[in-house]
Amino acid sequence: MLSSQRNKLLCETGPGTSMGELLRxxxxxxxxxxxxxxxxTKAVRIMxxxxxxxxxxxxxxxxVDRHCPHRRADLAYGxxxxxxxxxxxxxxxxxxxxxxxxxxxxxxxHPEGTFKDKVRIKAYPVAA
Numbered sequence: 001m002l003s004s005q006r007n008k009l010l011c012e013t014g015p016g017t018s019m020g021e022l023l024r025x026x027x028x029x030x031x032x033x034x035x036x037x038x039x040x041t042k043a044v045r046i047m048x049x050x051x052x053x054x055x056x057x058x059x060x061x062x063x064v065d066r067h068c069p070h071r072r073a074d075l076a077y078g079x080x081x082x083x084x085x086x087x088x089x090x091x092x093x094x095x096x097x098x099x100x101x102x103x104x105x106x107x108x109x110h111p112e113g114t115f116k117d118k119v120r121i122k123a124y125p126v127a128a
Contacts, residue, residue, distance in 0.1 A: 062097075063123065069119060084096065098123030100117075100121075
């Protein structure tokens with residue numbers, strides 16, 4: 001019988017756990033390509049993380065944090081565009097690497113601002 005400490009070591013797969021860090025080094029199947037014939041986004045929960053899998057207008061896939069860091073809006077309801085996933089709340093555009101490409105109001109109000117270059121969301125590589 002496993003001790004509770006050993007069981008925790010082997011079974012917990014969340015971010016920052018030993019088993020979670022090990023499993024994140026390997027590819028994990030999370031969806032089929034055919035699922036994106038009718039929809040562009042899919043909410044997934046894998047290894048204790050809520051993420052969004054999407055296919056953008058150019059056919060590229062991305063797996064990013066489910067919540068936009070601006071107002072924690074659910075990106076599963078976001079809009080896919082040619083280069084990424086746009087938040088349905090304030091319109092921030094995220095690419096497959098977690099970088100912010102566009103912040104509509106902020107770029108209008110402060111065109112010299114570089115905040116979009118500093119803000120990122122968690123992202124994982126995807127292979128189709």
